[in-house]
Amino acid sequence: MQAVAEPLRQKHYNATVIDRHDVTEDLFRIRVRPDRGLPKFSPGQYVAMGMGFWEPRVQPSQFEEVPENKLEKLILRAYSISCPLLDPSDRLVTCADLDYLEFYIALVRGADDSEAPPPALTPRLFGLSRGDRLFLAAKITGTYTLAGVEANDTVLMISTGTGEAPHNAMTAELLRRGHRGKVVNLTTVRYRRDLGYVREHQSLMRQFSNYRYLSLTTREPENLDPQCPAYVGRQYVQDLIKRGELASMVDDALSPENTHVYLCGNPAMIGFVPPGGAPLLQPGVLTLLQQAGFTRADAGCGHVRFEKYW
CATH class of the missing domain: 2.40.30.10 (Translation factors)
Incomplete structure (x- = not known):
């Protein structure tokens, strides 16, 4: 051969x-x-x-x-x-x-x-x-870019697994530009060992006061075992949004008036239903953000962009 x-x-x-x-x-x-x-x-x-x-x-x-x-x-x-x-x-x-x-x-x-x-x-x-x-x-x-983002806007990037990839490129670009608004990069993985860039993100948080990196897990002992002293249950960004905890964690209102949102990864997290598709059992992030006043229609603040990885 x-x-x-x-x-x-x-x-x-x-x-x-x-x-x-x-x-x-x-x-x-x-x-x-x-x-x-x-x-x-x-x-x-x-x-x-x-x-x-x-x-x-x-x-x-x-x-x-x-x-x-x-x-x-x-x-x-x-x-x-x-x-x-x-x-x-x-x-x-x-x-x-x-x-x-x-x-x-x-x-x-x-x-x-x-x-x-x-x-x-x-x-x-x-x-x-x-x-x-x-x-x-x-x-x-590709159109999943930083077009329309102004220097004082908040940028919220949410991913699962390797959906973090484009957000890493965007994060570096924003920080190099001297972006003044908050830059939030949140990713969900099964296990902490799956956080392929965690060291780099931690270093960037020390270097840039407006940068926040957050990671959630779904299959660690604290996610699955109620007897674990650190038990928190399965962690999903949808739950953080519904309870208002995400805004508290990043100390930002995450208002559609000054926030751009990027979603990349598992379609269940995003919550996109194509025309004729079956309804979701649980609302995804897209639905929750639309309920909060965000839209897919415009390129300015309050706009949600997404890429499906599946």
Whole structure:
């Protein structure tokens, strides 16, 4: 297979892995440098990344039978661009300072739905090491950006899991600009070990008085075991919003009059229901914010933007 794979790699691949940091066995930060250099782009945007069906998959992962007519084709998926946030000296760094792109990716070993095809790309991406090659699209695009945010506005970013990626790029950009309003970055994960940028966020909070990083967990002992001395139950941002606790935690009214909201991650957290879709059992953040006066319609304060990761 190697004899077949190498010519295909030379034909299709145009970028190199320059670094890989494993947060956990199933979660990594990976840095990719395109051969052609980087175009200008806005924090929050995404790009297509790919590998060939001919590449091996990490194991264990769901069995995959690749049809012969696909064996020489690329698997392409869009990934939001993250940001390392700090340089080796713990100084703020933005995407514009870099000659590579950083991605924050979770390994999906199998499909939740028995009728769905097995995950094709991440089991191959997780086989990459420094120096390996892959495909990166030339165009970076997307409307999930900081357009319309003014220097004194509050910016509230809410994510689940790797949905934190575009918010990291936005956070770095806002802090570099000298943003004067509050910048709040809240993420929810299953376990604390899944917080892939926690050290960087803690350093930024020490450096910038208007920056707040908050993390919630759902599967730690204090989330599941009522006998745990620190028991708080499962933590979801929807509950914090409904009880008014989120505003208290960040010491800001989070009013639609001066706040921009960004939601990225699990559709259940966002609460977006497409036309004709089944109603949600519990309201998502989007519904709760709309009830509080926020809107999806405008680009100014009170606007909610969202990206679904699922």
